[in-house]
Amino acid sequence: MPVATEDKKDAIKKAVIPNLRTDIQLIPGPKDEKGQPMFQLYDPIRRKYFLIGWEEKQILNQIRPGMTYEELVQAIHNNTTLNINEEGLKSFFVQASALKLLEEKQSAQAVLKEYESKNTFSITQVFTQYLFFKLPLFNPDSFLQRTLPYVSFLASRGAFGCYGVVGIIGLFFLLTRFDQFVHTLTFFFNAKGFFAYALTLFAVKIIHEMSHAYTAAALGVRVPTMGVAFLVLWPVLYTDVTDSWRLTDRTKRIWISSAGIIAEMALAGFAMCLWSLTAPGILNSACFLVASSSLINTIFVNANPAMRYDGYYILIDFWGIDHLQQKAFSITRWQVREWLFGFGMPCPETSDATQKSSLILFAFYTIVYRLVVYTTVAVFVYYKFTKVLGILLFCAEIYLFIAKPVYEEIVALWKLKAQMKINFRSLSTLFAASFAVLFFVIPLPHTADFAAISFPETEQTLFVPTSGTIDHIYVKKGEWLNQGETIVSLKSREMSTELKSLEEETSALRQELNSAYLGENKHLLIKEKQQQYDTAMQRLAKLREIQGHLVMKADVSGYLYDWDNSLRLGQSVSKDAILGKIADFKNVTIAVFIPETDISFVSIGKEVSFTTHDFSKIQGNIIKILPMREAKLSFLQLSSLAHGDLPVVKDPKTGEYNLIGSYYIVYVAPANSADLPWLGKLGRVEMSLGYRSYLYLLLENVYKTLWRESNL
Numbered sequence: 001m002p003v004a005t006e007d008k009k010d011a012i013k014k015a016v017i018p019n020l021r022t023d024i025q026l027i028p029g030p031k032d033e034k035g036q037p038m039f040q041l042y043d044p045i046r047r048k049y050f051l052i053g054w055e056e057k058q059i060l061n062q063i064r065p066g067m068t069y070e071e072l073v074q075a076i077h078n079n080t081t082l083n084i085n086e087e088g089l090k091s092f093f094v095q096a097s098a099l100k101l102l103e104e105k106q107s108a109q110a111v112l113k114e115y116e117s118k119n120t121f122s123i124t125q126v127f128t129q130y131l132f133f134k135l136p137l138f139n140p141d142s143f144l145q146r147t148l149p150y151v152s153f154l155a156s157r158g159a160f161g162c163y164g165v166v167g168i169i170g171l172f173f174l175l176t177r178f179d180q181f182v183h184t185l186t187f188f189f190n191a192k193g194f195f196a197y198a199l200t201l202f203a204v205k206i207i208h209e210m211s212h213a214y215t216a217a218a219l220g221v222r223v224p225t226m227g228v229a230f231l232v233l234w235p236v237l238y239t240d241v242t243d244s245w246r247l248t249d250r251t252k253r254i255w256i257s258s259a260g261i262i263a264e265m266a267l268a269g270f271a272m273c274l275w276s277l278t279a280p281g282i283l284n285s286a287c288f289l290v291a292s293s294s295l296i297n298t299i300f301v302n303a304n305p306a307m308r309y310d311g312y313y314i315l316i317d318f319w320g321i322d323h324l325q326q327k328a329f330s331i332t333r334w335q336v337r338e339w340l341f342g343f344g345m346p347c348p349e350t351s352d353a354t355q356k357s358s359l360i361l362f363a364f365y366t367i368v369y370r371l372v373v374y375t376t377v378a379v380f381v382y383y384k385f386t387k388v389l390g391i392l393l394f395c396a397e398i399y400l401f402i403a404k405p406v407y408e409e410i411v412a413l414w415k416l417k418a419q420m421k422i423n424f425r426s427l428s429t430l431f432a433a434s435f436a437v438l439f440f441v442i443p444l445p446h447t448a449d450f451a452a453i454s455f456p457e458t459e460q461t462l463f464v465p466t467s468g469t470i471d472h473i474y475v476k477k478g479e480w481l482n483q484g485e486t487i488v489s490l491k492s493r494e495m496s497t498e499l500k501s502l503e504e505e506t507s508a509l510r511q512e513l514n515s516a517y518l519g520e521n522k523h524l525l526i527k528e529k530q531q532q533y534d535t536a537m538q539r540l541a542k543l544r545e546i547q548g549h550l551v552m553k554a555d556v557s558g559y560l561y562d563w564d565n566s567l568r569l570g571q572s573v574s575k576d577a578i579l580g581k582i583a584d585f586k587n588v589t590i591a592v593f594i595p596e597t598d599i600s601f602v603s604i605g606k607e608v609s610f611t612t613h614d615f616s617k618i619q620g621n622i623i624k625i626l627p628m629r630e631a632k633l634s635f636l637q638l639s640s641l642a643h644g645d646l647p648v649v650k651d652p653k654t655g656e657y658n659l660i661g662s663y664y665i666v667y668v669a670p671a672n673s674a675d676l677p678w679l680g681k682l683g684r685v686e687m688s689l690g691y692r693s694y695l696y697l698l699l700e701n702v703y704k705t706l707w708r709e710s711n712l
Contacts, residue, residue, distance in 0.1 A: 170272030468492035
């Protein structure tokens, strides 16, 4: 083996170095975070820039055509202070080859392999392209150069001063009228509002991208392309200012990156002022759309460094850290490994503690923010467009942001297994991971509590049958009433008048009917008068029935509760007004709302515990399980709109409260009559649900959701 190794080293020394492509340009770059000069290799064919440091620059300076690795090492040692050997140079050229910076003749096998890799279906490529892809449209550079003198005044000191003043005034209006701003925003949560925002955002993005382009042109940067980029299938304009990497002054690069944000904020300031000062109308709505879309788009997308748009590149130049995301994720992976396993490896990117903490915070923030944003988009698509696409998008995000990174990290850790040490951190991680897996997989005893309310088995609500006045009150609140007992009597002057008139009408019709039997054309007349008489008698019977209801009686036996003590003799009451309720407190039932995921663990006879909101506890048993899911909520006290535990949405057409989610109603009878709860008591019913595996429940819920919502 040693002989073979020496032969390999000798072969490397005598090998001729590959040639750098003749079109590759070496240009100065900005300074790094430590203030050291950087350089760049520019690929004009792919329009890509590759940052290199002082070491790579020294290697490139010493390269001559036809040199061997040994000759290049000798030239580097003679002319520079860089200490490198043939193995180091080999690694340098391998990286240059991977970046396609070398003049290489590929073998047929290499060409075939590259072709197959580009044309092989990859789920990651599909998901990545769905998250972001570009469509170039035209070259604006000549147009920008011709029109730049006409728009340069917009970037003058006076203009920036105006933007600042207007922005402060707009911010003042926003803070003082924030409730109205949010309330107005909700009016656009519909199809028309979505279309209006789409048009407004398109117009605002034109100004945004033209600001980038004009700023780049003013600083001598070529703008070869403008087009449309698709972010999670949402079209947005983009400007190619890649050549801004040629600028060695990071401040100028910040100006280019922030130009669009400044333009949108200035636009938002003017629009906010006009919205606050104009009356409701087309102009007022247009100003609100411009202000809200500019603010929301800037805060959550453009100025947000987690989204890798303007804010990300501003942060790169502000910190002076190129490849910010790559370095932040690299340090974060290293730090997490050290926390969990204690490898004792040096930090791969920086030794500065403050910078290291900042990069780790940035990495965590980026992961969480992107996961939230893309999941929100998937949920929005799920509820507003098509459920199948929403589910697929959600699965895409789970794969990209959770499953794939976890799998790649497990593979990386497996490769590092030889460097793992048995220490407190590794043992703690192993114990915690084992415990989590066992807790998630092994069936364990489980208890849960659910929203519940107590209500009487028999109850009567006293509705006023028709408008009138109170003639007599026979009862008092809290009294026990037997079935059929009189509660209150009403009288209605209008009904009495109508009843008297109808009685006179029927009497007259009866006389006319009797006379018809004595007339010559009696058959025709009798039929007509009989119909009139029958109709009048039906109206009279119905009216007498309503009059009989004016004497309100108890239909059930129970206590009179929820009685209006303000009722007085002679007081007017309107139709359908509620005077009170009657219920038997000895027969109280508890209604429990069980989610669909838990109903299979519920059985009749199971012992449960009902705890009210005032902390009184009542034992009971399940006596009935309704077989059908409850779609509408009849106990409004439990609704989320009344600060209850059950999420509901009000149907604007019917006024009913529809439950969000699948629930079954289970009835519970108190075990001891002495522990009967007061009617309408809210609380939680706690019960044992047997042994459950959280993994099984998760898979079952996912399967049910996919099957139910995708309509497969």
